[in-house]
Amino acid sequence: MFFGKKQDDAQDNPRRPSSPSGENRSRHTDDSLVQTVMQEGLPGGLPLPPAPAAPPLSPKEPQVQQAAPEPSPEKGDKPGRVGKLIRLCTYLGLKLLRRAKQAQRRARRYTVRLGDSLTREKDVLRDNLAERTHRLSHYALEPLTRDREILSGALESLESAKGQGYQRRLSASLAALIGLFTFLGRFLRRSLNYVCPLAALLLLFSTISYYNRVTYGVIVEYGGTELGLVASEDDYDRAEEILQSRIVYDDESEKVVSTPSFTLTRVADGTVFSTPEELCDNLISASGQVVQELSGLYINGQFYGAVEDGDSLQRYLDGLLRAQGTGQPGETLKFSDNVVIRSGLYPVSSAVPLSDLCSRIGRKRGSDRSYTVEEGDTLLSIAQKSRVSLVTLQTLNDDITDEELQPGQVIRISRALPFLPVSVTTQETYTEVIPHEVYEVEDARLSVGHSSLLTEGEDGERVVTAQVERVNGVEVTRIITNVEITKPAVAEERTVGSNAGSYSASSQDEPVDIGMTFLWPSANGYLSCGIWEYSGHTGADLAGPEGTNIYAAESGTVEIAKTSGWNGGYGQYVAINHGNNVITLYAHCSAVYVSPGDTVRKGDVIAAVGQTGNASGNHVHFEVRKNGVFLDPTDYLESVRWTK
Numbered sequence: 001m002f003f004g005k006k007q008d009d010a011q012d013n014p015r016r017p018s019s020p021s022g023e024n025r026s027r028h029t030d031d032s033l034v035q036t037v038m039q040e041g042l043p044g045g046l047p048l049p050p051a052p053a054a055p056p057l058s059p060k061e062p063q064v065q066q067a068a069p070e071p072s073p074e075k076g077d078k079p080g081r082v083g084k085l086i087r088l089c090t091y092l093g094l095k096l097l098r099r100a101k102q103a104q105r106r107a108r109r110y111t112v113r114l115g116d117s118l119t120r121e122k123d124v125l126r127d128n129l130a131e132r133t134h135r136l137s138h139y140a141l142e143p144l145t146r147d148r149e150i151l152s153g154a155l156e157s158l159e160s161a162k163g164q165g166y167q168r169r170l171s172a173s174l175a176a177l178i179g180l181f182t183f184l185g186r187f188l189r190r191s192l193n194y195v196c197p198l199a200a201l202l203l204l205f206s207t208i209s210y211y212n213r214v215t216y217g218v219i220v221e222y223g224g225t226e227l228g229l230v231a232s233e234d235d236y237d238r239a240e241e242i243l244q245s246r247i248v249y250d251d252e253s254e255k256v257v258s259t260p261s262f263t264l265t266r267v268a269d270g271t272v273f274s275t276p277e278e279l280c281d282n283l284i285s286a287s288g289q290v291v292q293e294l295s296g297l298y299i300n301g302q303f304y305g306a307v308e309d310g311d312s313l314q315r316y317l318d319g320l321l322r323a324q325g326t327g328q329p330g331e332t333l334k335f336s337d338n339v340v341i342r343s344g345l346y347p348v349s350s351a352v353p354l355s356d357l358c359s360r361i362g363r364k365r366g367s368d369r370s371y372t373v374e375e376g377d378t379l380l381s382i383a384q385k386s387r388v389s390l391v392t393l394q395t396l397n398d399d400i401t402d403e404e405l406q407p408g409q410v411i412r413i414s415r416a417l418p419f420l421p422v423s424v425t426t427q428e429t430y431t432e433v434i435p436h437e438v439y440e441v442e443d444a445r446l447s448v449g450h451s452s453l454l455t456e457g458e459d460g461e462r463v464v465t466a467q468v469e470r471v472n473g474v475e476v477t478r479i480i481t482n483v484e485i486t487k488p489a490v491a492e493e494r495t496v497g498s499n500a501g502s503y504s505a506s507s508q509d510e511p512v513d514i515g516m517t518f519l520w521p522s523a524n525g526y527l528s529c530g531i532w533e534y535s536g537h538t539g540a541d542l543a544g545p546e547g548t549n550i551y552a553a554e555s556g557t558v559e560i561a562k563t564s565g566w567n568g569g570y571g572q573y574v575a576i577n578h579g580n581n582v583i584t585l586y587a588h589c590s591a592v593y594v595s596p597g598d599t600v601r602k603g604d605v606i607a608a609v610g611q612t613g614n615a616s617g618n619h620v621h622f623e624v625r626k627n628g629v630f631l632d633p634t635d636y637l638e639s640v641r642w643t644k
Contacts, residue, residue, distance in 0.1 A: 217273060219263040227282040228274030233262060239279035243345070284345065294346040297357060299420070300338050304360065305352035310343055316358050317341075317420075324422035324472070336421040336471050364416040373409040378402050380604060386413040395474055402599065417472050425469045427481075434460035436489040457492025460485065511635035514582050514626050518553035518636050519602055521586060522609060522620050526641040531632045538630040539585065539623035542641075546618040548609040550586050552600040553622075553637075554578045563592045570621070571613025574606050581628075587621035588613050 220227045220236050230236055260283075274282075284291065295310025296303060307313055321333040371386055379402055383390045394400060396412045405411075436457035465482040468475060525544035531537060553576075560575035567573060573587035574594060590610025600606055611618050624631045634640050 215267050215269055215271065217265055217267045217271065219265055220260050220279065221263070222260040222283060222286045225286045227260065227286060228279045229265075229267070229271070230276075230279060231273045235273070235276050236260065236262070236279060238276035239283060242276060242280040243283055291345045292348050292351060293344070294351055295341050295343045296346055296350065297361070298338075298340045298342060299361075303350075305357045306346045306350045307352060307354045307357055309354055310341055312354055313357065314341055316362075320362065320418070320420060321422055324418070324424060326424060326426060328426050330427055332423075332425040334423050334425075336423045339420065361419050363419050365419055366414060366416050368412070368416050369414040370410050371413050373405050373407055373411065375407045377405060377407075378601060378604060379405070382411070382413070388413055402601065421471050423469055423471050423476075425467060427465065428468050429463065429465045431486075432462050432464045434462055434485070434487075434489040436460070437491040439491055439493045441493070441495045454495060455491070455493040458490040460489030461487040512626055512629075512631055514624075514631070514636060515580060516554055516578060516582065516636070517638050518584065518624070518633070519551060520637055520639060520641065521551050521553045521584075521622055523549045523551070525609070525620065527634070528619060530634065531630065539587075539621050540633040541619045541621055543617065543619040544609045546590055546608075546610055548618075549605045550574075550589065550607040550609060550620050552576060552602055552604045552606050553584050555602045556584075556600060558594045558596055558598045558600060558606075559583070561592050561594050561596050561598075566613055569614030571615065572607070572610065573613075573621075576600065576606075581626060583623075583625045585621070585623040585625070587623070588615040588619060590618075 217229045217231060218233055218236075219229055292308075294306035294308060295313060296306040297313060298304070317335075317339065321335070325331060325333050369386075371382055373382070379393055379400070380390060383393045386393070393411070393413060396415065400411065436459050438457060441454075463484045463486055464480055467477075467479045467481055469477040520542075522542040522544050525542035525548065527540060528543040529537065529541035531540055556576040556578035558574060559577045560573070562570070562573050564572065570585075570587040572589040572592050573585060574589065574592055575583055575585045577583055586607055588609075588611055589607040590612065591608040592606070593608075594600060594606045607620075609618050609620050615621070622633050624633045624636055
């Protein structure tokens with residue numbers, strides 16, 4: 001078929017050479033097409049650009065035709081370039097058309113071969129199906145045909161024996177009888193091949209149906225004791241889960257594991273099976289030597305022991321609560337810790353006597369300690385000696401102050417606390433002072449630090465109702481529920497100086513007598529910058545490491561204690577009024593330990609060195625003011641440290 005196609009193609013194109021190489025054949029065809037185009041022109045009647053004329057041959061030259069070289073075009077020879085471009089495009093277009101036709105012919109041949117292959121496969125499948133159908137029908141019908149022939153032959157022999165002699169009829173009858181038995185035997189044997197599997201399946205279904213109607217149960221035994229009858233072992237697994245959920249283990253208890261035995265038995269219809277809960281109760285009774293019904297005590301989730309009498313344990317805990325109560329109406333008592341009594345099944349190893357457990361939770365934590373006040377002691381120094389916080393010291397001694405300390409006085413520094421802290425919440429009503437506000441108005445006529453009173457302020461009063469919670473006598477929370485103002489506060493108004501001045505240390509002939517000498521206020525500090533060493537510097541800078549203690553230069557009352565903010569460049573600072581209109585100021589602190597209104601003694605720690613506010617290094621800015629005028633602090637210090 002394909003050879004014929006190739007011959008037809010060869011006939012259609014007689015100019016194609018019979019070369020075995022397809023590449024040469026294609027190249028030759030392309031060259032022929034190019035020549036044809038060059039001779040006949042472009043499709044559609046488009047003319048080709050004129051080719052340059054060949055020069056005539058000279059009589060002396062041999063008559064051999066050679067391709068004359070194309071004359072080199074001049075710079076302005078644009079038509080020659082356009083002609084070459086047109087011929088090149090034509091050549092490429094013809095090659096593309098040729099390749100497209102080749103691809104089309106190949107696709108057509110592939111489609112034809114695919115259709116022929118599918119047709120052949122269809123015929124093969126139809127023939128195989130017909131052959132298999134014929135074999136199946138022959139296998140199924142051939143035995144029946146053969147049996148029918150045997151029976152028909154026996155009947156024909158019997159019919160033909162009629163009218164013959166006795167012996168002939170007898171032999172014909174025997175032959176017919178043998179044929180009949182042969183037919184019946186073959187028929188029965190063939191029938192059994194089909195009937196027996198069906199009968200076996202029917203018997204299997206009947207057996208399954210019968211045993212499905214029979215009820216079975218599982219007898220559960222543990223330690224030789226029958227626990228109950230359940231429908232399946234899953235019921236026992238559920239009972240085991242219930243048992244484990246009811247057993248409370250501590251950190252040292254081993255898990256209780258039960259290993260029962262199971263027996264399958266047939267039961268009558270309507271038999272009542274044991275539920276998992278009933279089986280669990282029976283299992284507990286059988287395991288009496290392993291677990292026991294007890295009441296366990298848990299404090300903050302920690303197990304402390306289990307007792308048999310949970311009610312007595314609860315009464316003891318209630319007594320501990322009542323012992324810490326104040327007896328005020330409406331008070332609420334509770335343990336600060338999470339105390340829970342949980343009843344359930346516990347391993348017998350967790351059981352403890354009630355007296356031992358009560359003795360354990362009724363003891364005290366810590367011990368009572370006291371301190372005898374010595375000459376020169378302050379609350380801060382006592383706290384440092386005793387290694388307790390100042391707040392704890394004041395709390396244990398009813399907020400005692402330094403003025404109330406007397407030599408020989410005994411104060412409490414610690415006390416024994418109950419093992420179970422008790423929280424007592426009461427409702428208290430008390431009168432509280434409303435501090436009056438202070439409004440300051442700057443006055444450029446006054447120097448910085450000086451002020452004058454315009455309107456005197458007056459504190460107000462209010463009645464406060466609050467829910468106060470105390471743990472072991474120490475207040476932990478105070479929630480105000482109602483406030484009633486009985487006396488409004490009157491604001492104080494004063495003018496403050498804003499004139500920084502231009503004083504210099506040399507402008508004063510002699511220092512102003514202020515009647516006191518100051519302690520060097522910075523531990524390990526040294527003078528790094530004096531007063532007025534640059535414009536606006538109103539004190540002396542005492543450099544030192546961050547966190548170094550700052551001492552009160554003289555006894556007095558804290559007027560200002562700023563613990564945050566810029567505060568005009570001072571940062572965190574403290575101002576102390578020493579009386580006689582003398583004020584000392586300690587600025588750029590990293591921490592402030594006092595509050596406004598506190599009374600401090602000379603040498604008390606009031607703050608720590610830092611660089612808050614307008615500071616480029618760790619130091620304390622120390623100022624001395626008299627009637628609002630800045631004085632040179634070095635004139636009033638007991639000694640001056642000029643170096644580290």
